[in-house]
Amino acid sequence: MLRVEGLNTYYGDSHILRGVDLAIEAGQSVGLLGRNGMGKTTLIRSVMGYVKAASGRVQFDGRDIAGWPPEKVARLGVGYVPEGRGVFPNLSVRENLVMSERAGVDGKRAWTFDRVMATFPRLAERLSHGGQQLSGGEQQMLSIGRALMTNPRLLILDEATEGLAPLIVAEIWRVIGEIRASGISTLIVDRDYRKVLAHTERAVVMEKGRIVLAGESAALAQSHDALAQYLGV
Numbered sequence: 001m002l003r004v005e006g007l008n009t010y011y012g013d014s015h016i017l018r019g020v021d022l023a024i025e026a027g028q029s030v031g032l033l034g035r036n037g038m039g040k041t042t043l044i045r046s047v048m049g050y051v052k053a054a055s056g057r058v059q060f061d062g063r064d065i066a067g068w069p070p071e072k073v074a075r076l077g078v079g080y081v082p083e084g085r086g087v088f089p090n091l092s093v094r095e096n097l098v099m100s101e102r103a104g105v106d107g108k109r110a111w112t113f114d115r116v117m118a119t120f121p122r123l124a125e126r127l128s129h130g131g132q133q134l135s136g137g138e139q140q141m142l143s144i145g146r147a148l149m150t151n152p153r154l155l156i157l158d159e160a161t162e163g164l165a166p167l168i169v170a171e172i173w174r175v176i177g178e179i180r181a182s183g184i185s186t187l188i189v190d191r192d193y194r195k196v197l198a199h200t201e202r203a204v205v206m207e208k209g210r211i212v213l214a215g216e217s218a219a220l221a222q223s224h225d226a227l228a229q230y231l232g233v
Helices: 040-048 070-075 093-098 113-119 136-148 166-181 193-198 224-231
Strands: 002-011 014-024 029-033 055-060 078-081 154-158 185-189 202-207 210-216
Touching: 002 040, 014 029, 014 040, 014 055, 014 210, 029 040, 029 193, 040 070, 040 078, 040 154, 040 185, 070 078, 078 136, 093 113, 093 136, 113 136, 136 154, 136 166, 166 185, 202 224, 210 224
Parallel strands: 029 185, 029 202, 078 154, 154 185
Antiparallel strands: 002 014, 002 055, 202 210
16 A cells, blocks of 8 residues: 655655665554654654655555655555644634544545544544643544544554553554454554454564664564664663
8 A cells, every 4th residue: 555665764864764665555553663853753744744745655555755745645545643743723622523523535435534533532522622721642542533424444643652641542552452453554653562463463673764674563572682782672
């Protein structure tokens, strides 16, 4: 579904991504691991079109999308839950959700407003609240729910549990499991590598803008020395 080949991205004179390759098959869940500053978010933003890559290929469902603007990438069926959540503070919970509601590229609406409410009962109790009135955990639920309302084929989650209370973290991982079970492909970035490896089929590890480790998640979970070297765990 998604194929990245030889991607190079710069911020000014700084060479951030250095020949990155990544593949996600339809229905597959892939983890993206690495310490802070290793290029994970830059890779996501390069795929989504927020950052223009200097060279390399980005293909989605066989179409070359390198250089496409984010809104055009999103219309192909790519949902994005950004680090920092990106909730509209002056819109209500209901408005944040309804403004993104649309059928998937296949015309189906598997994720409806009612389904999102059932998945996040806490949001159902706060429909009239403004985005700025929500707790951090509630904002994260809203960000995920808003992405699901677009009925994506691929959902990218960048640090979806960062800074949240343990009970909320557990709830977010439960929802991620439900999303995977629904058949949506996922790319998951999170600092809790154990949870990432437990909720994905494959994973890659980045260091200094390169993929330095890749394989099946279950096997990587047993690669203690390599994980310690690249993740500092």
